[in-house]
Amino acid sequence: MNCIDCGGVLDLPCDAVVKEVVECPDCGLEYVVEETDNGLLKLVELNIKGEDWGE
Amino acid sequence: MVDIAILYDRSESDELGIRLTAKNIGIELGYIPFHKVAFGFDEKGYTLTSVGRDYTNTLKDARVVLNRGQSKNRRIFAAAILESIGKSVVNPLNVELTCQSKIRSLLLFAAKGINIPKTVYVPCNVWEKSDTREPIDNAESISALTERQLGSTMVIKPDAGTHGRSVTLARGHEGIVEVLHGVESGITNPVGVVAQELIDKWFYDLRIIVSKEAGKAPYCHPIALVRGGFREFRTNTFLGNMVFHAELPVGVRRDAELCGSTLAGDSPAWLIALDAMPRIGANKTADDHEVKTHLKSLETPFAEVTKAKMDHNKKTQFENYSLSVEKAYLAYKETEAYCLIQEAIQKSLDVAEDRVVFHEGNSCPEFWEQTRIIAGINVAEPLLRCAMSLLDRYSS
Numbered sequence: 001m002n003c004i005d006c007g008g009v010l011d012l013p014c015d016a017v018v019k020e021v022v023e024c025p026d027c028g029l030e031y032v033v034e035e036t037d038n039g040l041l042k043l044v045e046l047n048i049k050g051e052d053w054g055e
Numbered sequence: 056m057v058d059i060a061i062l063y064d065r066s067e068s069d070e071l072g073i074r075l076t077a078k079n080i081g082i083e084l085g086y087i088p089f090h091k092v093a094f095g096f097d098e099k100g101y102t103l104t105s106v107g108r109d110y111t112n113t114l115k116d117a118r119v120v121l122n123r124g125q126s127k128n129r130r131i132f133a134a135a136i137l138e139s140i141g142k143s144v145v146n147p148l149n150v151e152l153t154c155q156s157k158i159r160s161l162l163l164f165a166a167k168g169i170n171i172p173k174t175v176y177v178p179c180n181v182w183e184k185s186d187t188r189e190p191i192d193n194a195e196s197i198s199a200l201t202e203r204q205l206g207s208t209m210v211i212k213p214d215a216g217t218h219g220r221s222v223t224l225a226r227g228h229e230g231i232v233e234v235l236h237g238v239e240s241g242i243t244n245p246v247g248v249v250a251q252e253l254i255d256k257w258f259y260d261l262r263i264i265v266s267k268e269a270g271k272a273p274y275c276h277p278i279a280l281v282r283g284g285f286r287e288f289r290t291n292t293f294l295g296n297m298v299f300h301a302e303l304p305v306g307v308r309r310d311a312e313l314c315g316s317t318l319a320g321d322s323p324a325w326l327i328a329l330d331a332m333p334r335i336g337a338n339k340t341a342d343d344h345e346v347k348t349h350l351k352s353l354e355t356p357f358a359e360v361t362k363a364k365m366d367h368n369k370k371t372q373f374e375n376y377s378l379s380v381e382k383a384y385l386a387y388k389e390t391e392a393y394c395l396i397q398e399a400i401q402k403s404l405d406v407a408e409d410r411v412v413f414h415e416g417n418s419c420p421e422f423w424e425q426t427r428i429i430a431g432i433n434v435a436e437p438l439l440r441c442a443m444s445l446l447d448r449y450s451s
Contacts, residue, residue, distance in 0.1 A: 004370045005066050006086055008107065025107030028091020029065065045370065048065070052243050053125045054217025055328065055417035 060085030060117035072423035076435035119442040143445040147322045154418040170412045173252040180240045194235040201250040209250045219291035257335035259283035265315035266326040266437040268444035275308040280430040304408035324441040328420035333407035341399035349392040356387035384428040
Protein backbone atom coordinates (compact mmCIF):
# COMPACT_ATOMS: atom_id res chain seq x y z
CA MET A 1 0.00 0.00 0.00
CA ASN A 2 1.06 3.59 -0.64
CA CYS A 3 1.02 6.38 1.91
CA ILE A 4 -2.01 8.69 1.59
CA ASP A 5 0.06 11.82 2.11
CA CYS A 6 3.35 11.24 0.28
CA GLY A 7 2.78 8.15 -1.88
CA GLY A 8 5.66 6.31 -0.17
CA VAL A 9 5.57 2.52 0.00
CA LEU A 10 4.20 1.14 3.27
CA ASP A 11 5.20 -2.36 4.25
CA LEU A 12 3.09 -4.22 6.76
CA PRO A 13 5.64 -5.98 9.02
CA CYS A 14 5.24 -9.78 8.88
CA ASP A 15 5.01 -9.89 12.68
CA ALA A 16 2.51 -6.99 12.87
CA VAL A 17 -0.21 -7.23 15.49
CA VAL A 18 -3.62 -5.56 15.64
CA LYS A 19 -3.48 -2.00 17.09
CA GLU A 20 0.24 -1.69 16.37
CA VAL A 21 1.19 1.73 15.02
CA VAL A 22 3.27 1.81 11.83
CA GLU A 23 4.81 5.00 10.45
CA CYS A 24 5.39 5.88 6.83
CA PRO A 25 9.20 6.01 6.53
CA ASP A 26 9.02 8.84 4.00
CA CYS A 27 6.77 11.33 5.76
CA GLY A 28 6.05 9.89 9.21
CA LEU A 29 2.26 9.61 8.85
CA GLU A 30 0.97 7.11 11.39
CA TYR A 31 -1.15 4.09 10.53
CA VAL A 32 -2.70 1.56 12.84
CA VAL A 33 -2.93 -2.15 12.07
CA GLU A 34 -6.54 -3.34 11.91
CA GLU A 35 -8.12 -6.69 11.15
CA THR A 36 -10.53 -6.97 8.22
CA ASP A 37 -13.77 -9.01 8.31
CA ASN A 38 -12.01 -11.92 6.62
CA GLY A 39 -9.18 -12.00 9.17
CA LEU A 40 -6.52 -10.21 7.12
CA LEU A 41 -4.53 -7.28 8.45
CA LYS A 42 -4.71 -3.81 6.93
CA LEU A 43 -3.26 -0.36 7.66
CA VAL A 44 -5.65 2.47 8.49
CA GLU A 45 -4.58 6.09 9.03
CA LEU A 46 -4.41 6.88 12.72
CA ASN A 47 -6.50 9.92 13.53
CA ILE A 48 -4.68 12.45 15.68
CA LYS A 49 -5.95 15.92 16.62
CA GLY A 50 -3.65 18.38 18.35
CA GLU A 51 -4.65 21.04 20.85
CA ASP A 52 -3.80 23.91 18.53
CA TRP A 53 -5.16 22.43 15.30
CA GLY A 54 -7.38 24.77 13.43
CA GLU A 55 -7.89 27.31 10.72
CA MET B 56 12.22 21.17 -10.90
CA VAL B 57 8.96 21.90 -9.09
CA ASP B 58 8.51 25.60 -8.28
CA ILE B 59 5.47 25.38 -6.03
CA ALA B 60 5.13 23.01 -3.11
CA ILE B 61 2.51 22.32 -0.49
CA LEU B 62 3.61 21.75 3.09
CA TYR B 63 1.59 20.06 5.81
CA ASP B 64 1.85 17.88 8.86
CA ARG B 65 -1.15 15.77 7.91
CA SER B 66 -3.60 16.10 5.04
CA GLU B 67 -7.30 16.74 5.39
CA SER B 68 -9.72 16.99 2.49
CA ASP B 69 -8.64 20.61 1.91
CA GLU B 70 -5.02 19.66 1.25
CA LEU B 71 -6.08 16.79 -1.01
CA GLY B 72 -8.42 19.26 -2.71
CA ILE B 73 -5.54 21.65 -3.35
CA ARG B 74 -3.48 18.83 -4.86
CA LEU B 75 -6.41 17.68 -7.02
CA THR B 76 -7.15 21.23 -8.20
CA ALA B 77 -3.49 21.78 -9.06
CA LYS B 78 -3.47 18.55 -11.06
CA ASN B 79 -6.67 19.51 -12.88
CA ILE B 80 -5.30 22.89 -13.95
CA GLY B 81 -1.88 21.52 -14.87
CA ILE B 82 0.24 22.80 -11.99
CA GLU B 83 2.82 20.39 -10.66
CA LEU B 84 2.86 20.63 -6.88
CA GLY B 85 5.75 19.39 -4.76
CA TYR B 86 5.07 17.96 -1.32
CA ILE B 87 6.97 18.83 1.85
CA PRO B 88 6.07 16.93 5.02
CA PHE B 89 6.31 18.89 8.23
CA HIS B 90 5.82 16.58 11.16
CA LYS B 91 8.22 13.69 11.58
CA VAL B 92 11.05 15.35 9.72
CA ALA B 93 14.26 17.04 10.80
CA PHE B 94 15.16 20.52 9.58
CA GLY B 95 18.89 20.90 10.19
CA PHE B 96 20.61 24.23 9.66
CA ASP B 97 23.76 26.19 10.28
CA GLU B 98 25.53 29.08 8.60
CA LYS B 99 26.46 26.88 5.64
CA GLY B 100 22.97 25.74 4.69
CA TYR B 101 20.12 23.43 5.57
CA THR B 102 18.69 19.94 5.14
CA LEU B 103 15.22 18.46 5.51
CA THR B 104 15.01 14.74 6.03
CA SER B 105 12.58 12.13 7.22
CA VAL B 106 13.60 8.67 8.45
CA GLY B 107 13.51 7.26 4.94
CA ARG B 108 13.85 10.18 2.58
CA ASP B 109 15.79 13.36 1.91
CA TYR B 110 13.52 16.31 1.09
CA THR B 111 16.33 18.86 0.94
CA ASN B 112 16.24 19.22 -2.85
CA THR B 113 12.44 19.43 -2.91
CA LEU B 114 12.69 22.29 -0.43
CA LYS B 115 15.53 23.94 -2.33
CA ASP B 116 13.67 23.73 -5.65
CA ALA B 117 10.42 25.17 -4.32
CA ARG B 118 10.29 28.92 -4.65
CA VAL B 119 6.75 29.28 -3.33
CA VAL B 120 5.26 27.12 -0.57
CA LEU B 121 1.59 26.79 0.38
CA ASN B 122 1.69 26.44 4.16
CA ARG B 123 -1.17 24.14 5.16
CA GLY B 124 -0.17 22.62 8.48
CA GLN B 125 -3.08 21.63 10.70
CA SER B 126 -1.30 22.88 13.82
CA LYS B 127 -1.24 26.67 14.11
CA ASN B 128 2.07 26.63 15.97
CA ARG B 129 3.59 24.30 13.40
CA ARG B 130 2.42 26.66 10.63
CA ILE B 131 4.17 29.53 12.41
CA PHE B 132 7.44 27.55 12.67
CA ALA B 133 7.12 26.46 9.04
CA ALA B 134 6.55 30.03 7.83
CA ALA B 135 9.50 31.30 9.88
CA ILE B 136 11.80 28.58 8.52
CA LEU B 137 10.65 28.97 4.94
CA GLU B 138 10.96 32.76 4.90
CA SER B 139 14.40 32.58 6.52
CA ILE B 140 15.68 30.43 3.65
CA GLY B 141 14.27 32.76 1.02
CA LYS B 142 10.98 31.09 0.12
CA SER B 143 7.77 32.95 -0.55
CA VAL B 144 5.00 31.55 1.61
CA VAL B 145 1.23 31.65 1.33
CA ASN B 146 0.32 32.68 3.94
CA PRO B 147 3.36 34.61 5.11
CA LEU B 148 4.57 34.55 8.72
CA ASN B 149 3.05 37.92 9.65
CA VAL B 150 -0.41 36.74 8.55
CA GLU B 151 -0.06 33.53 10.60
CA LEU B 152 1.07 35.46 13.66
CA THR B 153 -1.68 38.06 13.47
CA CYS B 154 -4.48 35.61 12.72
CA GLN B 155 -3.42 33.41 15.62
CA SER B 156 -4.59 36.09 18.06
CA LYS B 157 -8.11 37.51 18.09
CA ILE B 158 -6.92 40.49 20.13
CA ARG B 159 -4.06 41.35 17.75
CA SER B 160 -6.44 41.05 14.77
CA LEU B 161 -9.18 43.14 16.40
CA LEU B 162 -6.72 45.85 17.46
CA LEU B 163 -5.64 46.21 13.83
CA PHE B 164 -9.26 46.28 12.61
CA ALA B 165 -10.24 48.90 15.17
CA ALA B 166 -7.26 51.10 14.28
CA LYS B 167 -8.52 51.13 10.67
CA GLY B 168 -12.06 52.04 11.71
CA ILE B 169 -13.51 48.63 10.78
CA ASN B 170 -16.64 47.64 12.73
CA ILE B 171 -15.81 45.10 15.45
CA PRO B 172 -17.68 43.82 18.49
CA LYS B 173 -16.93 45.81 21.63
CA THR B 174 -14.03 43.83 23.10
CA VAL B 175 -12.36 43.79 26.50
CA TYR B 176 -8.98 42.23 27.22
CA VAL B 177 -7.92 41.76 30.83
CA PRO B 178 -4.24 40.76 31.01
CA CYS B 179 -4.72 38.72 34.17
CA ASN B 180 -5.33 35.00 34.51
CA VAL B 181 -8.32 33.75 36.47
CA TRP B 182 -6.11 31.45 38.52
CA GLU B 183 -2.65 32.60 39.55
CA LYS B 184 -0.10 30.68 41.56
CA SER B 185 1.17 31.98 44.85
CA ASP B 186 4.18 30.90 46.91
CA THR B 187 2.39 31.30 50.19
CA ARG B 188 -1.13 29.99 49.74
CA GLU B 189 -3.61 28.24 47.47
CA PRO B 190 -3.97 29.60 43.91
CA ILE B 191 -5.42 33.10 43.85
CA ASP B 192 -8.93 33.30 42.34
CA ASN B 193 -9.21 36.48 40.24
CA ALA B 194 -12.68 35.77 38.81
CA GLU B 195 -14.43 38.45 40.86
CA SER B 196 -11.90 41.13 39.85
CA ILE B 197 -12.02 40.15 36.17
CA SER B 198 -15.81 40.00 36.25
CA ALA B 199 -15.99 43.51 37.74
CA LEU B 200 -13.62 44.86 35.08
CA THR B 201 -15.47 43.29 32.15
CA GLU B 202 -19.01 44.00 33.44
CA ARG B 203 -18.12 47.68 33.79
CA GLN B 204 -17.49 47.81 30.03
CA LEU B 205 -19.88 45.22 28.62
CA GLY B 206 -22.74 44.98 31.07
CA SER B 207 -24.00 41.69 32.44
CA THR B 208 -24.18 39.70 29.19
CA MET B 209 -20.98 38.83 27.39
CA VAL B 210 -19.17 36.22 25.35
CA ILE B 211 -15.99 34.90 26.91
CA LYS B 212 -13.57 33.28 24.48
CA PRO B 213 -9.94 32.23 24.14
CA ASP B 214 -7.63 34.63 22.32
CA ALA B 215 -6.33 31.74 20.21
CA GLY B 216 -8.99 29.20 19.44
CA THR B 217 -10.97 27.63 16.66
CA HIS B 218 -14.27 25.92 15.85
CA GLY B 219 -16.01 27.77 18.69
CA ARG B 220 -14.18 25.74 21.33
CA SER B 221 -14.38 27.33 24.80
CA VAL B 222 -16.49 30.20 23.47
CA THR B 223 -19.10 30.70 26.17
CA LEU B 224 -22.07 32.99 26.65
CA ALA B 225 -22.17 34.34 30.20
CA ARG B 226 -25.18 36.11 31.70
CA GLY B 227 -25.43 37.85 35.06
CA HIS B 228 -22.66 38.36 37.61
CA GLU B 229 -22.86 34.83 39.02
CA GLY B 230 -22.90 33.35 35.53
CA ILE B 231 -19.87 35.37 34.46
CA VAL B 232 -17.89 34.31 37.54
CA GLU B 233 -18.83 30.69 36.92
CA VAL B 234 -17.67 30.85 33.30
CA LEU B 235 -14.45 32.60 34.32
CA HIS B 236 -13.69 29.82 36.79
CA GLY B 237 -13.57 27.47 33.81
CA VAL B 238 -11.07 29.59 31.87
CA GLU B 239 -7.68 27.95 32.02
CA SER B 240 -4.38 29.36 30.86
CA GLY B 241 -2.04 27.13 28.87
CA ILE B 242 0.56 27.08 26.13
CA THR B 243 -1.93 28.26 23.50
CA ASN B 244 -3.52 30.97 25.64
CA PRO B 245 -0.96 31.87 28.27
CA VAL B 246 -2.19 35.22 29.55
CA GLY B 247 -5.45 37.03 30.05
CA VAL B 248 -9.18 36.86 29.42
CA VAL B 249 -11.05 38.03 26.31
CA ALA B 250 -14.68 39.14 26.59
CA GLN B 251 -16.94 40.60 23.93
CA GLU B 252 -20.40 42.02 23.59
CA LEU B 253 -23.01 39.57 22.30
CA ILE B 254 -23.94 40.61 18.77
CA ASP B 255 -27.64 40.29 17.96
CA LYS B 256 -26.95 38.53 14.68
CA TRP B 257 -30.33 36.81 14.42
CA PHE B 258 -29.38 33.24 13.52
CA TYR B 259 -26.36 33.41 11.22
CA ASP B 260 -22.83 34.60 10.64
CA LEU B 261 -20.60 34.95 7.58
CA ARG B 262 -17.42 33.36 6.28
CA ILE B 263 -15.87 35.72 3.74
CA ILE B 264 -12.91 34.85 1.50
CA VAL B 265 -10.52 37.65 0.62
CA SER B 266 -7.24 37.24 -1.20
CA LYS B 267 -4.48 39.16 -2.90
CA GLU B 268 -2.21 38.13 -5.73
CA ALA B 269 1.18 39.82 -6.09
CA GLY B 270 0.87 42.98 -8.15
CA LYS B 271 -2.91 43.15 -7.80
CA ALA B 272 -5.39 44.73 -5.41
CA PRO B 273 -7.07 42.65 -2.67
CA TYR B 274 -10.21 40.87 -3.88
CA CYS B 275 -13.21 39.82 -1.83
CA HIS B 276 -15.20 36.95 -3.27
CA PRO B 277 -18.74 38.25 -3.84
CA ILE B 278 -20.44 35.23 -2.28
CA ALA B 279 -20.07 34.38 1.41
CA LEU B 280 -20.66 31.12 3.18
CA VAL B 281 -23.38 31.58 5.79
CA ARG B 282 -23.45 29.40 8.91
CA GLY B 283 -26.81 29.36 10.61
CA GLY B 284 -29.09 27.79 13.18
CA PHE B 285 -30.94 28.43 16.42
CA ARG B 286 -29.19 25.73 18.47
CA GLU B 287 -27.30 28.34 20.48
CA PHE B 288 -25.49 31.66 20.08
CA ARG B 289 -22.52 30.03 18.32
CA THR B 290 -23.16 29.29 14.65
CA ASN B 291 -20.02 27.29 13.79
CA THR B 292 -20.71 24.40 11.47
CA PHE B 293 -18.44 22.33 13.71
CA LEU B 294 -21.34 22.45 16.18
CA GLY B 295 -23.78 21.01 13.66
CA ASN B 296 -25.20 24.23 12.22
CA MET B 297 -26.32 24.37 8.61
CA VAL B 298 -24.78 26.28 5.73
CA PHE B 299 -26.18 28.69 3.18
CA HIS B 300 -24.82 31.33 0.84
CA ALA B 301 -25.33 35.06 0.47
CA GLU B 302 -24.27 37.73 -1.96
CA LEU B 303 -22.20 40.30 -0.11
CA PRO B 304 -23.26 43.94 -0.37
CA VAL B 305 -20.58 46.16 -1.92
CA GLY B 306 -19.83 47.91 1.40
CA VAL B 307 -19.15 44.61 3.14
CA ARG B 308 -16.84 43.49 0.36
CA ARG B 309 -14.95 46.77 0.61
CA ASP B 310 -14.60 46.35 4.40
CA ALA B 311 -13.47 42.74 3.94
CA GLU B 312 -10.74 43.84 1.54
CA LEU B 313 -9.61 46.41 4.10
CA CYS B 314 -9.61 43.72 6.81
CA GLY B 315 -7.43 41.48 4.64
CA SER B 316 -4.95 44.24 3.85
CA THR B 317 -4.87 45.23 7.51
CA LEU B 318 -4.04 41.70 8.64
CA ALA B 319 -1.52 41.08 5.87
CA GLY B 320 0.37 44.37 6.01
CA ASP B 321 2.67 44.74 3.01
CA SER B 322 2.77 41.02 2.12
CA PRO B 323 2.48 40.65 -1.66
CA ALA B 324 0.16 37.62 -1.77
CA TRP B 325 -2.18 36.11 0.79
CA LEU B 326 -5.56 34.48 1.34
CA ILE B 327 -7.62 34.93 4.49
CA ALA B 328 -11.06 33.73 5.53
CA LEU B 329 -12.81 36.37 7.62
CA ASP B 330 -15.51 35.67 10.16
CA ALA B 331 -18.12 38.39 10.41
CA MET B 332 -21.70 38.86 11.57
CA PRO B 333 -24.40 41.43 10.89
CA ARG B 334 -26.12 43.35 13.68
CA ILE B 335 -29.65 42.44 12.70
CA GLY B 336 -31.36 43.32 15.97
CA ALA B 337 -35.03 44.05 15.33
CA ASN B 338 -34.58 44.16 11.55
CA LYS B 339 -35.49 40.54 10.96
CA THR B 340 -36.86 39.84 7.52
CA ALA B 341 -38.79 36.72 8.49
CA ASP B 342 -40.48 35.34 11.53
CA ASP B 343 -38.26 33.15 13.76
CA HIS B 344 -40.87 30.42 13.84
CA GLU B 345 -41.01 30.38 10.04
CA VAL B 346 -37.20 30.09 9.76
CA LYS B 347 -37.11 27.36 12.41
CA THR B 348 -39.76 25.41 10.46
CA HIS B 349 -37.67 25.63 7.29
CA LEU B 350 -34.52 24.62 9.20
CA LYS B 351 -36.40 21.63 10.59
CA SER B 352 -37.40 20.51 7.10
CA LEU B 353 -33.75 20.76 6.03
CA GLU B 354 -32.61 18.29 8.67
CA THR B 355 -33.11 15.21 6.48
CA PRO B 356 -31.18 16.47 3.40
CA PHE B 357 -28.50 17.91 5.70
CA ALA B 358 -28.18 14.54 7.44
CA GLU B 359 -27.37 13.07 4.01
CA VAL B 360 -24.54 15.61 3.71
CA THR B 361 -23.21 14.65 7.14
CA LYS B 362 -23.42 10.98 6.21
CA ALA B 363 -21.50 11.53 2.96
CA LYS B 364 -18.78 13.41 4.88
CA MET B 365 -18.32 10.50 7.29
CA ASP B 366 -16.92 8.27 4.51
CA HIS B 367 -13.95 6.41 6.01
CA ASN B 368 -12.39 5.98 2.59
CA LYS B 369 -12.48 9.66 1.75
CA LYS B 370 -8.73 10.07 1.60
CA THR B 371 -8.01 6.90 -0.34
CA GLN B 372 -10.85 7.49 -2.83
CA PHE B 373 -10.88 11.25 -2.71
CA GLU B 374 -12.45 11.99 -6.09
CA ASN B 375 -15.36 9.61 -5.43
CA TYR B 376 -15.77 11.09 -1.96
CA SER B 377 -15.83 14.62 -3.39
CA LEU B 378 -18.50 13.66 -5.93
CA SER B 379 -20.76 12.06 -3.34
CA VAL B 380 -20.45 15.05 -0.98
CA GLU B 381 -21.21 17.41 -3.86
CA LYS B 382 -24.28 15.41 -4.78
CA ALA B 383 -25.58 15.49 -1.20
CA TYR B 384 -24.93 19.23 -0.79
CA LEU B 385 -26.55 20.07 -4.11
CA ALA B 386 -29.68 18.07 -3.21
CA TYR B 387 -29.82 20.01 0.07
CA LYS B 388 -29.27 23.31 -1.73
CA GLU B 389 -32.06 22.64 -4.22
CA THR B 390 -34.77 22.32 -1.56
CA GLU B 391 -37.47 24.95 -1.20
CA ALA B 392 -36.58 25.41 2.48
CA TYR B 393 -32.99 26.28 1.55
CA CYS B 394 -34.21 28.90 -0.93
CA LEU B 395 -36.60 30.45 1.60
CA ILE B 396 -33.94 30.70 4.30
CA GLN B 397 -31.39 32.00 1.83
CA GLU B 398 -33.87 34.69 0.76
CA ALA B 399 -34.42 35.79 4.39
CA ILE B 400 -30.66 35.90 4.97
CA GLN B 401 -30.06 37.94 1.82
CA LYS B 402 -32.76 40.49 2.60
CA SER B 403 -31.57 40.98 6.18
CA LEU B 404 -27.93 41.25 5.10
CA ASP B 405 -28.75 43.87 2.48
CA VAL B 406 -30.50 45.95 5.15
CA ALA B 407 -27.59 45.50 7.60
CA GLU B 408 -24.85 46.34 5.10
CA ASP B 409 -23.42 49.08 7.34
CA ARG B 410 -23.70 47.00 10.50
CA VAL B 411 -21.51 44.00 9.74
CA VAL B 412 -18.87 43.46 12.40
CA PHE B 413 -15.65 41.56 11.73
CA HIS B 414 -14.38 39.13 14.35
CA GLU B 415 -11.24 37.44 13.10
CA GLY B 416 -9.21 36.17 10.20
CA ASN B 417 -8.35 32.54 9.52
CA SER B 418 -5.06 31.92 7.77
CA CYS B 419 -5.59 28.28 6.80
CA PRO B 420 -9.30 27.96 6.06
CA GLU B 421 -11.20 24.73 5.61
CA PHE B 422 -13.07 24.98 2.33
CA TRP B 423 -13.30 21.78 0.33
CA GLU B 424 -16.78 20.80 1.43
CA GLN B 425 -18.84 23.83 2.51
CA THR B 426 -17.17 26.92 1.06
CA ARG B 427 -16.48 25.25 -2.28
CA ILE B 428 -19.86 23.62 -2.80
CA ILE B 429 -22.27 26.01 -1.07
CA ALA B 430 -20.55 29.36 -1.69
CA GLY B 431 -18.99 28.26 -4.97
CA ILE B 432 -15.45 29.20 -3.96
CA ASN B 433 -12.80 26.56 -4.53
CA VAL B 434 -10.23 28.29 -2.32
CA ALA B 435 -7.52 26.12 -3.91
CA GLU B 436 -7.85 28.20 -7.08
CA PRO B 437 -7.07 31.63 -5.57
CA LEU B 438 -4.39 29.99 -3.40
CA LEU B 439 -2.69 28.60 -6.49
CA ARG B 440 -3.13 31.94 -8.28
CA CYS B 441 -1.40 33.63 -5.33
CA ALA B 442 1.48 31.16 -5.65
CA MET B 443 1.71 31.70 -9.42
CA SER B 444 1.72 35.47 -8.96
CA LEU B 445 4.72 35.15 -6.63
CA LEU B 446 6.52 33.03 -9.21
CA ASP B 447 5.84 35.68 -11.83
CA ARG B 448 7.51 38.16 -9.51
CA TYR B 449 10.67 36.03 -9.58
CA SER B 450 10.71 35.82 -13.35
CA SER B 451 9.94 39.49 -14.03
